[in-house]
Amino acid sequence: MKHKLIGPFTQVVSLANLPMKGAIEDEALEIIENAGIVIDENGKIVEIGDFASLLIHQYSEIEGIEGDAVLLPGFVDCHTHICWGGNRARDYAMRVAGKPYLEIAKAGGGIQDSMRKTREASEEDLIGVTQQRADRHFSRGVTTIEVKSGYALDIDNELKMLRAIKNADTFTKADLVSTCLAAHMKPKDFEGTSKEYLDRALENLLPKIKEEGLSNRVDIFTEETAFNQEESLYYLQKAKELGFEITVHADQFSTGGSKVAVEVGALSAEHLEASGDEEVKLLAASDTVATVLPGASLGLGMQYPPCRKLLDAGACLAIASDWNPGSAPMGDMLTQGALLGAMEKLSTAEVFAGMTFRSAKALGLTDRGRLQKGMLADMQMYPCADYREILYNQGMLLPSKVWKKGE
Secondary structure, eight states: OOEEEEEEEEEEEOOTTOOSSSOOOGGGOOEEEEEEEEEETTSBEEEEEEHHHHTTSOOSEEEEOOSOOEEEEOEEEOOOOOOOSSOOHHHHHHHHTTOOHHHHHHTTOSHHHHHHHHHHSOHHHHHHHHHHHHHHHHHTTEEEEEEEOOSSOSHHHHHHHHHHHHHHHTTSSSEEEEEEEEETOOOTTOOSOHHHHHHHIIIIIHHHHHHHTOOSEEEEEBSTTSBOHHHHHHHHHHHHHTTOEEEEEESSSSSSHHHHHHHHTOSEEEEOTTOOHHHHHHHHTSSSEEEEOHHHHHHHTOOOOOHHHHHHHTOOEEEOOOOOSSSOOOOOHHHHHHHHHHHHTOOHHHHHHHTTHHHHHHTTOOSSSSOSTTSBOOEEEESSSSTHHHHHTTTOSOOSEEESTTO
16 A cells, blocks of 8 residues: 655644544644655555654655645634625625615615625536635635535525536635525515425425435524424424434524524534533533634624633534625634634634634544544644644634545
8 A cells, every 4th residue: 555754844743632522622632743644545644653763764745845844634624605606795895884684675775785796607607616615614724624515405406516616626726515595585586484485495496405415414503583493393304204313593682593404403503603501511511513603703894603601511613704895804713713712811722723624523433533543634734833832823823735535
């Protein structure tokens, strides 16, 4: 079997042996100094150790690293909406100027604006913009990206979005994981009730998605302005019966979504800005990942989720970008993680865990997010000598190299 040696790295921050749930102190981090990493022809890690000791063996290839270099696992962004048409720059300008959402919507903005532009876009257009955004994410160390539909909100165009995501996955180096979010909200041009809209998706959309292999994940926005708890439970339980994995947009503006997520056994409950002590306790006692989206807090000018409380209670906390055209247009995962850590008093280990193996858990993935034997060699390298410099620079220190399966 062909093996490749890469190194030497000043530090390898493996994230091995860290717990999946609860608080983590930086002293728990495994830091391997002057290290090399051996990768097999399938893109999996064979060994990590002292570079000089590894160098005495024979390899089919040696990839040399010069200068100071800190190696981390690739980031896993478990919540994005990077497949959309148009932009909402006008909405953003109105919102930061203090205009309420209803006024923005009356002026033709809001999610309905993204819906119109996404419906108008061709599948080729959506493949192109999704690939561009995924490539930018990859260049900044994000090697796995979840991508939701949900900006089309009718059968044909939701399928168009999911096909575009599937096709974009073949053109970008990052892995794209698609999620059907047809239950983002009931579109204004659907004349029936919310339940009738959900039934239409269950009967006409989800079977087609299964048939074409477009996604194995279903999401719903559980909120007073979208779908209530009863509607959400009904839809998610039916989707689960069809064989889909479940995730929930939960507790963004009001509570209830995290309760739905735990009750239905969702992989993750995502947002959590409105979560209180009861929701924290509920999530911590469950196997549902608490996924927080600092980009939405920044974009909307609202409070961060109670991350410190969630970790101290024993929850599995994932950090994702929520990259979307409305509430989270920045899309820079590292900047968001650094700012969230400063505001919520998270250790470097907690931020890195939240953006790697804990985020992978939110996608049901167990083969990435740590640098250890048998895991995918999805990796990113920073031009510094001390891993603490990465968050210290708050997103201004970018990876100088990114590997997907060792390439």
